[in-house]
Each structure stands twice: as structure tokens, then as C-alpha cells.
Amino acid sequence: MKKAELASQFVSQHQQQFQCPVCGGEIDSVVDQTIYCEHEHSFDISKKGTLFMINAPVKTEYTDEMLRYRQQMLTAGFFEPMLKAVSVQIKHGGLVLDAGCGEGTTTKWLAQQNHNDAYVGLDISKPAINIAGSGAVNAPQPLFMVGDLAKLPFGDQQVTTIVNILSPANYQEFDRVLQPGGKLIKVIPNSQYLNELRALVYPEGEHATYDNSPVKDHFIAHYGNVEFTPAHYQFDLTPALFKALFEMTPLTWRAAERKESILKQGLTQITADFEIGVVTK
Ligand SMILES: C[S@@+](CC[C@H](N)C(=O)[O-])C[C@H]1O[C@@H](n2cnc3c(N)ncnc32)[C@H](O)[C@@H]1O
Ligand SMILES: [Zn+2]
Structure with missing residues (x-):
């Protein structure tokens, strides 16, 4: 089956769980490759x-080129140990939303581990969703859509698990769409995340570590009882992967004029350091 047909089948099968991002109305019908809400x-x-479930396009800081380098780094397995820890937390048998999925590698990887769940990858960046929808289809195919996590195209209490990896969150909206007993799994970078790269970019030592406390405090302030699990590991880099790492993150923009010398210097390993916070509604 073609990708567009698979996506149309996905929406038909989950029609009751979606809602119109424009008016909040129900999805009325899926005819061929078009979805109609009750208010037309x-x-x-x-x-x-892919689907465009947002009122107007929004430009983000991630360019197409950065997103392709990010895809190269992620398909090489940079996030895999972290994603394994996320995967074991997923509540099965329902709809899993990867909120702020970027170029979609995380959504595809999680879908491959859990064939009985239905996966939706949502991101506000059109170039990111374009990349997510490209390439070979490995069943089960996640549904990728351009959307705003502050106005999710899902009805109340229709999502079983929300995965939110290194992306902004909207806890009111997450609470609205999560089923009772549903889970929110939020991945936050921890202080040592990319620290070898930070040391190259900030040779004076400023910002050599990342302070995640504002994000973490906001998360805890909303939910109170959050269970955190660390994921900390080293990932081996080839010169090509180091270039991909350098190019995929806005972190290196401020060292643009030293790019060539930094690339020459290189790195053979990079630290991945995350905290995975889990909340059950
Ligand atoms: C650091 S990237 C992480 C992407 C992906 N989860 C990953 O780990 O590779 C943050 C993502 O959040 C997305 N984003 C920012 N604001 C958003 C919003 N309001 N709704 C949906 N996505 C948003 C950006 O477009 C970007 O792709
Ligand atoms: Zn509508």
C-alpha cells in the first residue's frame, strides 16, 4: 500500500481520537486522501x-540542512540507549504521540519496538515533517503531521502515551488529551549532554555544562510527583558523524568562524546525558 493510503487508513481507524485543530470539532469523514471535520x-x-494540521506555517530555528544532519546522527544510533529507556515506559495498546518529534527518527524507532501501538509524530516544523515522511516505509508506519503541541489535533482523553523528547511541552494540553491512566514521558537533557562539544565551542569554559533546572522545575511544579531515570552514556563518533553532530545543533552557531578548525580537531566520543521523567495521569 502507498504511504498516502496507509496514512488515510490510519486516520480512518483512529477517527474518533482526532479533532479539528481549527475549530475543535470532530473528524467527520476521510474521503480518499482528504480529512473533513464536522464544520467542513x-x-x-x-x-x-504526512498531514498539515495547523492554521498557519511557523518557521523554526532548525533548517532543512540541520535536520538532515540530525537524522544522520540519530539513525546512527545516538539516542538508542535513551530510547530503550523510553520504550519500556510506554503504556501499550493505544495511541502514542511523539510531541515535537523533529525529523521523526525517534518516532520510527519506538514504533519498531512496539508493533501493537499506533504512533503519531507531531512537529511544528514543516521541513522536519517532510523529512520524517521521506524514505522507505517500515511497518508499522507512524503518522507524521505538522501541528502545534499547544493545540493538539486530538480529542479529550484520547492519547495513551505522550513522548516529549528534548522539545517544548504544554502541560495543560497534554493533560487534556491524555487518557486517565495514560503516561507522559519527558526527556530532558542533563548537565553533561554534549559536554565535549560544548568545551570546543566555549573554550573559555562558560556554558561548558547545561543547566536543566528551569525545565525540570517547571515540570515538577506542574505534576509534583515525577519519577526520573537517568540515561548517561558515551557514543563513538567517526569524522562524518562528528560533522553531523556539529551541524545538527544551534549550540555551535556561535563558533561558526572557528568551524573549520573545530572540524579538523574533531572528537572521537560524545556524551549523551538525559533525565527521563515519567508521570501517570
Ligand atoms: C531539539 S528538537 C527535538 C526533536 C526530536 N524530538 C529529537 O529529539 O530529535 C525540538 C523540536 O520541537 C519542535 N517544536 C518547537 N515548538 C513546537 C510546538 N509548539 N509544537 C510542536 N513542535 C514544536 C521543533 O520544531 C523541534 O523539531
Ligand atoms: Zn473544523
Whole structure:
């Protein structure tokens, strides 16, 4: 089956769980590759099987080029140990939303581990969702959509698990769409995340570590009881992967004029350091 047909089938099967991002109305029908809400707002499924479920496009700091380098780094397995720890937390048998999925490697990886769940990857960046929808389809195909996590195209209490990896969150909206007993799994970078790269970019030592406390404090302030698990490991780099790492993050922008010498210097390993916070609604 073609990607667009798979996506159309996905929406039909989960029609009751979606809602119109324009008016909040129910999804009324899926005809061929177009979705209609009860108030006649319509959304076309692209050839890649992606959806545009947002009022107006939003430009983000991630360029197409950065997203492709990020995809290279992630498909090489940079996030895999962290994703394994996320995967074991997923509540099965329902809809899993990867909120702020970027170029989609995380959503695809999680879907591969859990064939009985339905995966939706949502990101506000159109170039990111374009990349997510490209390439070979490995069943089960996640549904990728351009959308705003502050106005999710899901009805109340329709999502079983929300995964939120290194992305902004909207806890009111997450609470609205999560089923009772549903889970929110939020991955926050910890202080040593990319520290070898930080040391190269900030040779004076400023910002050599990352302070995650504002994000973590906001998370805890909303939910109170959050269970955190650390994921800390080293990932081996080839010169090509080091270049991908350098190019995928806005962190290195301030060292743009030293780029060539930093690339020459290189790194053979990079630290991944995350905290995985889990909340059950
Ligand atoms: C650091 S990236 C992480 C992407 C992916 N989860 C990963 O780990 O590779 C943050 C992502 O959040 C997305 N984002 C920012 N604001 C958003 C919003 N309001 N709704 C949906 N996505 C958003 C950005 O477009 C970007 O892709
Ligand atoms: Zn509508």
C-alpha cells in the first residue's frame, strides 16, 4: 500500500481520537486522501502520507540542512540507549504521540519496538515533517503531521502515551488529551549532554555544562510527583558523524568562524546525558 493510503487508513481507524485543530470539532469523514471535520474544514494527506494540521506555517530555528544532519546522527544510533529507556515506559495498546518529534527518527524507532501501538509524530516544523515522511516505509508506519503541541489535533482523553523528547511541552494540553491512566514521558537533557562539544565551542569554559533546572522545575511544579531515570552514556563518533553532530545543533552557531578548525580537531566520543521523567495521569 502507498504511504498516502496507509496514512488515510490510519486516520480512518483512529477517527474518533482526532479533532479539528481549527475549530475543535470532530473528524467527520476521510474521503480518499482528504480529512473533513464536522464544520467542513479539510486537511489533505500528502503523497508522503504526512498531514498539515495547523492554521498557519511557523518557521523554526532548525533548517532543512540541520535536520538532515540530525537524522544522520540519530539513525546512527545516538539516542538508542535513551530510547530503550523510553520504550519500556510506554503504556501499550493505544495511541502514542511523539510531541515535537523533529525529523521523526525517534518516532520510527519506538514504533519498531512496539508493533501493537499506533504512533503519531507531531512537529511544528514543516521541513522536519517532510523529512520524517521521506524514505522507505517500515511497518508499522507512524503518522507524521505538522501541528502545534499547544493545540493538539486530538480529542479529550484520547492519547495513551505522550513522548516529549528534548522539545517544548504544554502541560495543560497534554493533560487534556491524555487518557486517565495514560503516561507522559519527558526527556530532558542533563548537565553533561554534549559536554565535549560544548568545551570546543566555549573554550573559555562558560556554558561548558547545561543547566536543566528551569525545565525540570517547571515540570515538577506542574505534576509534583515525577519519577526520573537517568540515561548517561558515551557514543563513538567517526569524522562524518562528528560533522553531523556539529551541524545538527544551534549550540555551535556561535563558533561558526572557528568551524573549520573545530572540524579538523574533531572528537572521537560524545556524551549523551538525559533525565527521563515519567508521570501517570
Ligand atoms: C531539539 S528538537 C527535538 C526533536 C526530536 N524530538 C529529537 O529529539 O530529535 C525540538 C523540536 O520541537 C519542535 N517544536 C518547537 N515548538 C513546537 C510546538 N509548539 N509544537 C510542536 N513542535 C514544536 C521543533 O520544531 C523541534 O523539531
Ligand atoms: Zn473544523
